[in-house]
């Protein structure tokens with residue numbers, strides 16, 4: 001049986017329990033437990049080096065690619081242990097997609113960037129199927145109207161903001177359930193940032209989204225839940241409103257009022 005098919009009716013899309021991460025001797029994540037709700041944006045905030053990106057990368061096993069990195073604890077997707085030996089990380093990453101800080105389209109056409117994942121996962125039986133998946137993904141990424149007449153043009157020829165939306169289209173094309181975003185707007189200008197933020201708000205209709213951001217304003221604008229990390233610890237997790245208006249921990253309060261970070 002494919003272990004990823006072993007679904008259970010969990011109220012949370014993903015859950016982490018007692019997660020520790022080391023890079024060699026550096027203890028980057030310390031006993032972190034958190035649950036990510038479906039159809040919700042969860043923001044990971046905290047000072048530089050607190051482990052936000054490390055923890056995000058645990059959620060689709062991107063840290064597997066870093067030799068000195070060791071992950072312990074349990075991380076479940078729909079009740080299934082994603083670190084189970086039988087789980088293929090490539091299949092997992094089709095279900096838990098990722099968008100990076102810097103837009104990184106492949107040196108291929110706009111169409112082929114989006115079609116890449118569906119092709120390697122055999123998701124479209126006919127060219128018409130693939131065409132409609134590409135269109136749907138570009139629409140979900142709020143890019144279709146801008147590129148529909150030039151799908152054969154190189155993805156690298158788009159503006160930075162369009163490239164990032166193309167990368168989001170590429171990520172959603174495999175029809176993932178979870179989208180991880182690691183500072184997706186940090187390389188974008190304010191207008192492109194606003195477009196991507198609006199897009200993130202719309203993505204919650206279909207996905208569970210986790211976003212690392214340095215911008216507290218962005219976390220407040222796009223997320224419903226916020227997790228505050230400090231020195232590898234998850235200090236506080238709750239509704240974004242509560243974290244920003246009535247934090248329970250002094251460290252969270254210091255961070256959001258600008259005293260640490």
Ligand SMILES: Nc1ncnc2c1ncn2[C@@H]1O[C@H](COP(=O)(O)OP(=O)(O)OP(=O)(O)O)[C@@H](O)[C@H]1O
Pocket residue numbers: 023026028046047048049050051052053054055066214
């Ligand atoms: N590839 C790596 N090799 C060794 N140490 C690493 C690696 N990546 C991260 N670290 C260390 O792990 C800790 C957490 O880093 P991480 O990048 O997860 O933090 P962050 O909160 O995302 O930081 P930033 O906001 O600056 O991006 C830091 O001490 C960092 O130096």
